[in-house]
Amino acid sequence: MFDVLRRFLHTRFLLTDDMADPAEIQADVEAGIAFRGTNLWVLIFAILVASVGLNVNSTAVIIGAMLISPLMGPIVGVGYGAATLTLDLIRRGLKSLLTASVLSLLVSALYFRLTPLSDAGSELLARTTPTTWDVLIALFGGAAGAVALTRRGHSNAVPGVAIATALMPPLCTAGYGLATAHWSFLFGALYLFAINCVFIALATFLVCRVLPLPSHTFVSRQRAQRVQFSIWTVALLTAAPSVYLAIGIVRDGTFTHNAQRFVDEQLNLPGTYVVTSRILPRQQALNVLLAGQRLSPAQLKKAQVQLPRYHLANAQLTVRQGLARLDSADAQALRSSLLEDVRSRQEQTLVGYETRLVQLQQVLERNNTAGGGLPTATALLREVQVEHPDVRQLGLSRLVRPAADSLPADTTVLVAVRARRPLPIAEQQRLAAWLSLRAGSRQPVRLVVETQALPAAQPARSRPARRR
Incomplete structure (x- = not known):
């Protein structure tokens, strides 16, 4: 029984089936670490987009900045390098992360120094104090990103991780604090950014250790042991403060929740x-x-x-x-x-608008199909033109008659066609009978035929007689 359950779980949760080639994974990691040329310009533009979004309190703009931000690359590189004992990746990842962080802070501070809008909106204030959920989001999001990065075809998890972990907004919030001398904003946002970086790298390290990725080989056994000891020491020294910070954040979050309950109830x-x-x-x-x-x-x-x-x-x-x-x-x-x-x-208003939009789209889809078993207007026009090539346009709608007195409610499907020449009565009757048959006799079908108006003939211009 236990062997069957173990095999079932092993088959379902196996991560090596669709794993990409290790050389391809390392190439992707190295490509994301470098901060020069394209990555550098994309980072600057993402910083400015995120700063504008925080400045005008626009959630959609901030999400767009997180999608185009390349900050995940160096963090993943550090975790991957630690898991595969590649010192060069760790060194380059830390260097690129430091460069990107300082550049983001300076560009954001310059923007907030020049912008005439100096008030701190709710989106900006939300990035000044880390919460318990930020730690969990960074840990689980980093694990999801590491799994997605090691697949053959990269899934949509990587953009989702970029949005969920929110690396760019805290840096821009820190830039706002630096530009406006709000030091609590500066250090609180940098604290949140550090938590995200540490836990994403830690999750990447753990996932890559589970996967069968080749580790770096050394000439001597003693050097390999020293490198492994150094990497594990650095990993533990990095993880220990993050665990301590996580415990502190959980404790603070619990106190805040209990205190809020006390205020509300007492x-x-x-x-x-x-x-x-x-x-x-x-x-x-x-x-x-x-x-x-x-x-x-x-x-x-x-x-x-x-x-x-x-x-x-x-x-x-x-x-x-x-x-x-x-x-x-x-x-x-x-x-x-x-x-x-x-x-x-x-x-809440945005959610209400989105719900109403979905409902209207469903109503529009029902109107396009006109109920009654008929296809969409475009598809029905192609079918009609096979036997009636003079038909140029076709529209579908439903005429609903509500119940009144002893008359029951009913719905009639209106099919309006426009032809380039008048259709004979016999042809109209044949088309109406075919439409009723095509609708499956679920609802009555009424055909409305219009003739396409031809443009008025232009009078011929008289040409001057040519002189001989």
């Missing part, structure tokens, strides 16, 4: 409104500004007692009541909250 009472709630996971602090009906000391003490229920026993709770206690940090938090609400509403 302080958002009838007649009292939460204006801002500043949650500081590192300081284990929760600072809340309330407006409306003031809470009594007994109510505040009751809320304080409930903190252990939300795993916030060591949290420091500060509750301020009245808009007179509003400070600059509250104003910034309120502005960020409003921008996030606007962004959420825009996304």
